[in-house]
Amino acid sequence: MTAESSLHLTNRPRRLRCTSTLRSMVQETQLRVADLIYPLFVMEGEGQKVEVDSMPGCYRYSLDFLLKEVAEGFELGIGAIALFPLIPDAQKDNAGTESYNPDGLIPRTVRAIKQQTPEIVVITDVALDPYSNQGHDGIVENGKILNDQTVAVLVKQAIAHAEAGADMVAPSDMMDGRVGAIRKALDERGFIDVSILAYSAKYASAYYGPFRDALDSAPKFGDKKTYQMDAANAQEALKEVALDIAEGADIVMVKPALAYLDIIHRVRKHTNLPVAAYNVSGEYAMIKAAGQQGWIDEKKVILETLLSIKRAGADLILTYFAKEVALMLR
Numbered sequence: 001m002t003a004e005s006s007l008h009l010t011n012r013p014r015r016l017r018c019t020s021t022l023r024s025m026v027q028e029t030q031l032r033v034a035d036l037i038y039p040l041f042v043m044e045g046e047g048q049k050v051e052v053d054s055m056p057g058c059y060r061y062s063l064d065f066l067l068k069e070v071a072e073g074f075e076l077g078i079g080a081i082a083l084f085p086l087i088p089d090a091q092k093d094n095a096g097t098e099s100y101n102p103d104g105l106i107p108r109t110v111r112a113i114k115q116q117t118p119e120i121v122v123i124t125d126v127a128l129d130p131y132s133n134q135g136h137d138g139i140v141e142n143g144k145i146l147n148d149q150t151v152a153v154l155v156k157q158a159i160a161h162a163e164a165g166a167d168m169v170a171p172s173d174m175m176d177g178r179v180g181a182i183r184k185a186l187d188e189r190g191f192i193d194v195s196i197l198a199y200s201a202k203y204a205s206a207y208y209g210p211f212r213d214a215l216d217s218a219p220k221f222g223d224k225k226t227y228q229m230d231a232a233n234a235q236e237a238l239k240e241v242a243l244d245i246a247e248g249a250d251i252v253m254v255k256p257a258l259a260y261l262d263i264i265h266r267v268r269k270h271t272n273l274p275v276a277a278y279n280v281s282g283e284y285a286m287i288k289a290a291g292q293q294g295w296i297d298e299k300k301v302i303l304e305t306l307l308s309i310k311r312a313g314a315d316l317i318l319t320y321f322a323k324e325v326a327l328m329l330r
Contacts, residue, residue, distance in 0.1 A: 028311075029307060029310050029311045030310075031303065031306055031307050031310055031325070031329070032329070033076065033077040033078060033079075033322075033325065033326045033329055034077065034079055035310065035314075035315065035316055035317055036078060036080075036306075036316075036317055036318075036319055036322040036325060036326070037080045037081065037082050037123065037276070037316055037317065037318045037319070037322065038073050038078050038080070038081045038082070038318075038319075038320075038322035038323060039081070039082045039083075039084060039318055039319075039320060039322075040061065040066060040069060040070070040081050040082070040083055040084070041058070041059065041060040041061065041084050041085075041086060041214050041215065042060070042061055042062075042063060042066050042083055042084070042085055042086070042105060042106070042109050043060045043061065043062055043085070043086040043105075044062065044086075044088060044105060045062040046062050046063075046064055047062060047064065047065070048060070048061065048062035048065060049061055049062070049065045052210065052213060052214040053213065054209065054210035054213045054214075054281070054285055055210045055211075055213075055214060055281055055284060055285055055288070055320065056285075056288045056289075056292065057288060057320075057324075058214070058281075058284070058320050060086050060214060063108065063109055063112055066109065066113075067112060067113065067116050069323075070113055070116070070117055070120060071116065071117055072323070073120075073322065073323055073326070074117050074119070074120050076323065076326035076327060076330070077326055078120075078322055078323065078326055079119075079120060079121055080120065080121035080122075080123060080168075080316075081113075081120060081121070081122060081123065082123040082124075082125065082170065082318055083106060083109060083110070083122065083123070083124050083125065084125050084130065084211075084214075084215060085104075085105045085106050085109075085125075085130050085215070086130070086214070086215050086216065087105065087130050087131050087215075089133070089216075091131070092131055092132060092133040093131075093132075093133055094132065094133055094134055094139060094140055095139055095153060096128035096131035096132050096139070096153055096157075097131075097153075098131045099128060099130075099131040099153065099156070099157040099160075100153065100156035100157045100159070100160045101160070102160050102163065102164070104160070106124055106160075106161060106164070107160055107161065107163070107164035108164075110122050110124065110161060110164040110165050110166050111164050111165055114164075114165040121167045121168060122165065122166050122167050122168070123166070123167065123168040123169070123170050123197060124161040124166045124168070124169050124170065125170055125172055126154050126157050126158050126161070126169050126170060126171040126172065126173065126178075126182070127154070127171065127172045127173040128150060128153060128154070128157075128173065129173075129215075129217045129219075130215050130217050132217075133220070134219070134220050134221070135212075135217055135218050135219040135220045136219055136220075136224065137150070137172070137173040137174065137175070137224065137227060138150035138173060138175060138227065139153065143221070143222070144226075145226060145227055147175050147176055147177075147227075148177075150173065150175050150178075151175050151176075151177055151178045151181050152181075154171060154173060154175065154178050154181070154182065155178075155181050155182055155185045158171070158182045158185065158186065159185055159186070159189060159191075162186055162189070162191040162194045166194065167194065167195065168194065168195040168196070168197050168250075168251075169182065169186075169194060169195075169196055169197070170196070170197040170198070170199065170253075171196070171198060171199060172199040172202060172255075173199075173227070174199065174202050174224075174227045174228050174229070175227065176243075177247070179196055179198050179243075179244045179247035179248060179249050180246075180247030180248060182196060183196060183247060183248030184248075195250040195251065196248060196249050196250050196251070197249075197250065197251040197253060197276060198244040198249035198251065198252050198253060199253050199255055199278075200237070200240050200241045200243075200244040200249065200252040200253055200254070200267075201229060201237035201240050201241060201252075201253070201254045201255070201260075201263055201267065202228050202229060202253075202254075202255045203228060203229045203230070203231050203255065203256065203260065204223060204224050204225045204228035204229060204230065204231065205228075205231065205255075205256050205259070205280070205282075206282065207256045207259065207280045207281070207282030207283060208256075208280060208281060208282060209281065209282055209285075210281035210282060210284070210285045211280065211281035211282075214281070231259075234262065234263060234266060237254070237263050237266065237267060238266060238267065238270050241267050241270055241271060242270070245271060245273060249273070250273070250274075251273060251274045251275070251276050251316065252267060252271060252273055252274075252275055252276070253275070253276040253277065253278060253318075254267055254275070254276075254277050254278070254314075255277070255278035255280060256278060256279075256280040256282070256283060257277040257278055257279045257280065257283065257309045257314070257317070258279070258283050258305065258308075258309070260277075261308065261309065261312040262312075264277050264309065264312040264313050264314050265312045265313050267313065268312070268313025268314070269313070274315045274316060275313055275314050275315050275316070276314060276315065276316040276317070276318065277309050277312075277314035277316070277317055277318070278317075278318040278319075279305070279306065279309060279317055279318060279319035279320070279321065281320065283305070284319070284320045284321065287301055287302060287305065299324075299328060302321050302324065302325060302328075303325065303328065306319060306321065306325060
């Protein structure tokens with residue numbers, strides 16, 4: 001008899017770790033392709049697929065190439081995409097007027113996707129920063145971001161997206177009252193089935209840098225701390241979530257994900273609505289950089305990272321890894 005077998009232990013947790021089949025049987029958290037939302041960058045032009053320098057493996061697509069990427073993702077089981085536009089400087093102004101152009105880049109893109117792949121869920125970003133010559137999420141006056149005037153523009157933007165066929169609009173701006181205003185406007189115009197994915201707890205984070213590179217949307221002055229949340233605050237996140245739920249949000253989201261797993265967990269306990277989390281560009285870039293250096297097993301780290309977000313309480317994850325993970329989970 002070995003020394004180890006001489007112990008009399010009633011509880012041996014290792015019994016359920018003995019084989020891969022046993023481990024799979026008792027696994028508490030599962031990551032599925034259906035949990036993933038694929039963020040995609042679209043730009044004007046034709047025959048264009050331009051890699052984002054700070055996001056290896058991520059591209060800005062012209063519409064013809066984007067349609068191919070959407071079709072490939074859908075074939076892999078990715079059921080939802082989130083669209084983000086790269087807008088030419090000539091179309092940018094302080095009021096973000098291009099954001100609600102019915103023939104603008106996003107409405108044209110939505111219509112084309114819905115014609116090609118009607119069953120995929122198309123989510124559109126509702127915010128002014130891609131359209132603003134100031135790089136902010138709202139109208140600027142004397143160095144300040146105007147809340148209510150910005151909300152009026154966001155409503156027009158959401159309506160333009162709904163008219164084009166978007167299944168879900170996702171206000172990411174963090175203006176007060178925008179969810180309620182968008183819900184009211186959508187309902188009044190008959191778009192009662194268009195959902196709202198609210199960026200409810202969106203933090204003023206340093207993890208957004210590569211995303212702003214991708215869309216050339218960095219602020220031209222200051223930062224976004226007067227409207228995005230303070231990284232030090234947790235209780236405030238629950239307040240923001242509660243307000244968005246009261247205003248008609250269908251899904252609430254925490255952004256970023258990895259440095260805010262505790263917030264995801266708190267929000268999950270706070271509501272029965274679906275909870276989304278955004279595995280943002282900086283989180284993506286760090287894993288990609290370490291993988292390219294050979295410092296980590298990239299595929300295993302990707303899966304562990306997304307699993308941790310699910311474990312914290314997220315039902316849905318926006319992630320640039322969506323296509324890679326879909327291939328891994330086949």
